[in-house]
Amino acid sequence: MYDIKKKPAVLLLEDGTSFFGVSIGKQGTSGGEICFNTGLTGYQEIYTDPSYYGQIIVNTTSHIGNYGVVSDETESSSVKIKGLVVKTFSEIYSRKTADSSLQDYLDNAGVVGIAEIDTRKLVRHIREKGAMNAIISSEILDLENLKEELDKIPSMDGLELSSKVTTSKVVEQISDNEEFKVAVLDLGIKTNILRNFKQRNCSYRVYPANTPFEEMQKWQPDGYFISNGPGDPASTAYAVETVKQILDQNIPLFGICMGHQMLGLAAGISTYKMHHGHRGLNHPVKNLLTGKCEITSQNHGFSVSAEDIAKSENVEATHINLNDDTVEGIRIKNKNAFSVQYHPESSPGPHDSRYLFDDFIEMIKLSKNSIPA
Structure with a gap:
C-alpha cells in the first residue's frame, strides 16, 4: 500500500x-x-x-x-x-x-x-x-x-498555451436529430461544453486553435463557439483575428472564458491579469439584462477591462461578478455575438447558467430565419 x-x-x-x-x-x-x-x-x-x-x-x-x-x-x-x-x-x-x-x-x-x-x-x-x-x-x-x-519557470503573464492543449485534428460529431451545425474553435475545451451542444441536437466540428476562419467556414456552420483555454489571452492573437472575421460576417458566436476574452479583444477591449483570479463553484453573478442572480462555476486568472467597455460604443456588459464587480459577460451591439467569463456548462458546479446554451441556439434560429430565401 x-x-x-x-x-x-x-x-x-x-x-x-x-x-x-x-x-x-x-x-x-x-x-x-x-x-x-x-x-x-x-x-x-x-x-x-x-x-x-x-x-x-x-x-x-x-x-x-x-x-x-x-x-x-x-x-x-x-x-x-x-x-x-x-x-x-x-x-x-x-x-x-x-x-x-x-x-x-x-x-x-x-x-x-x-x-x-x-x-x-x-x-x-x-x-x-x-x-x-x-x-x-x-x-x-x-x-x-x-x-x-x-526561477526557470516562465510567468503566466504573456504566455500562450492554447496551442499546447488544443486538438491536433478536426473532430466531428453528427447529431442523429441535427438541427444546427456549430463550429468549435478549440482553445482548450471542456468535454461537458460539447455535451451541452449534443443535448440540443447540434452537430459540431472541433477545430485546432490556429485554424483559419476560411477553413472552418467551408463547412457552412450555423454558428461559432469559441472555447475556454489556458494562458494569457492577449498572447493568443491568432484566435483574436479569427473572431474578428466571424464578427465581420455576423455569424452567431458564443464564447466562454478564454472565448469571452477573445471576443473582447476582437472588439477592442483590453484584458488584464487579475490579482489572484476566480476559481470555484459558488461565484455570484448578476445578469444585467434580466436582473437575476446566478451561482456560477469559474476558472480564470485574466479579465476584460470594465473601463474599456464603459467607453465602447459597440460592447455592452451583460453580467457582473457580485463579489468584485468584474465583468462576467458581454455582447456586441448590432452583432450576433455574446460571451461569458464563467462556465455555464459547470461540471463541476451548479446548473444556473445553462440557459446560455439555449440563448445561443435561439440566436442561431433568429439568424437563419432572417436570411432571405
Missing part, C-alpha cells in the same frame, strides 16, 4: 515562502503558477480542465481523494495540472463505482503533489500577495537548490 507518511516534500513559492509536507502523486519536481479552487467537489473534473494547464492547484476542501476517480468524469483526455496541493489526502476511497484511487490516478498521470500542509494559511497568503509561480518537489528538499529550478 502507498504510504505518504514516509516521503517528504516541499512547496516553494516565488516570494520565498515555503511549506513542508508529504508527497502525493508522482515522485519528482514540478512547477507552475499557483492558484486555489474553492469547490467542495469535482476534483477530477478540475484536474482535467485544460484551462488549468501550466498551473499548480490548491484544493481548499480539507479532504481530497475520498471518493476516488471514475473514467468518464473527465473534462479532457488527460490530467492537465502541473502540480497539486492539499491538506488531507485519502489514498482509499468509498465510492463503489470508482475505477481507482486518486493516488494511482495522479501517479499514472505524472502529477507531483504535496499534502499535510496548512492550505488555509497558503490560500490567505495567495489572496494577500497575489498569483505567483511555485514549485513542488519530493526529490529536491534544499530550498536554495529548489529556488534555482523555480
Whole structure:
C-alpha cells in the first residue's frame, strides 16, 4: 500500500515562502503558477480542465481523494495540472463505482503533489500577495537548490498555451436529430461544453486553435463557439483575428472564458491579469439584462477591462461578478455575438447558467430565419 507518511516534500513559492509536507502523486519536481479552487467537489473534473494547464492547484476542501476517480468524469483526455496541493489526502476511497484511487490516478498521470500542509494559511497568503509561480518537489528538499529550478519557470503573464492543449485534428460529431451545425474553435475545451451542444441536437466540428476562419467556414456552420483555454489571452492573437472575421460576417458566436476574452479583444477591449483570479463553484453573478442572480462555476486568472467597455460604443456588459464587480459577460451591439467569463456548462458546479446554451441556439434560429430565401 502507498504510504505518504514516509516521503517528504516541499512547496516553494516565488516570494520565498515555503511549506513542508508529504508527497502525493508522482515522485519528482514540478512547477507552475499557483492558484486555489474553492469547490467542495469535482476534483477530477478540475484536474482535467485544460484551462488549468501550466498551473499548480490548491484544493481548499480539507479532504481530497475520498471518493476516488471514475473514467468518464473527465473534462479532457488527460490530467492537465502541473502540480497539486492539499491538506488531507485519502489514498482509499468509498465510492463503489470508482475505477481507482486518486493516488494511482495522479501517479499514472505524472502529477507531483504535496499534502499535510496548512492550505488555509497558503490560500490567505495567495489572496494577500497575489498569483505567483511555485514549485513542488519530493526529490529536491534544499530550498536554495529548489529556488534555482523555480526561477526557470516562465510567468503566466504573456504566455500562450492554447496551442499546447488544443486538438491536433478536426473532430466531428453528427447529431442523429441535427438541427444546427456549430463550429468549435478549440482553445482548450471542456468535454461537458460539447455535451451541452449534443443535448440540443447540434452537430459540431472541433477545430485546432490556429485554424483559419476560411477553413472552418467551408463547412457552412450555423454558428461559432469559441472555447475556454489556458494562458494569457492577449498572447493568443491568432484566435483574436479569427473572431474578428466571424464578427465581420455576423455569424452567431458564443464564447466562454478564454472565448469571452477573445471576443473582447476582437472588439477592442483590453484584458488584464487579475490579482489572484476566480476559481470555484459558488461565484455570484448578476445578469444585467434580466436582473437575476446566478451561482456560477469559474476558472480564470485574466479579465476584460470594465473601463474599456464603459467607453465602447459597440460592447455592452451583460453580467457582473457580485463579489468584485468584474465583468462576467458581454455582447456586441448590432452583432450576433455574446460571451461569458464563467462556465455555464459547470461540471463541476451548479446548473444556473445553462440557459446560455439555449440563448445561443435561439440566436442561431433568429439568424437563419432572417436570411432571405
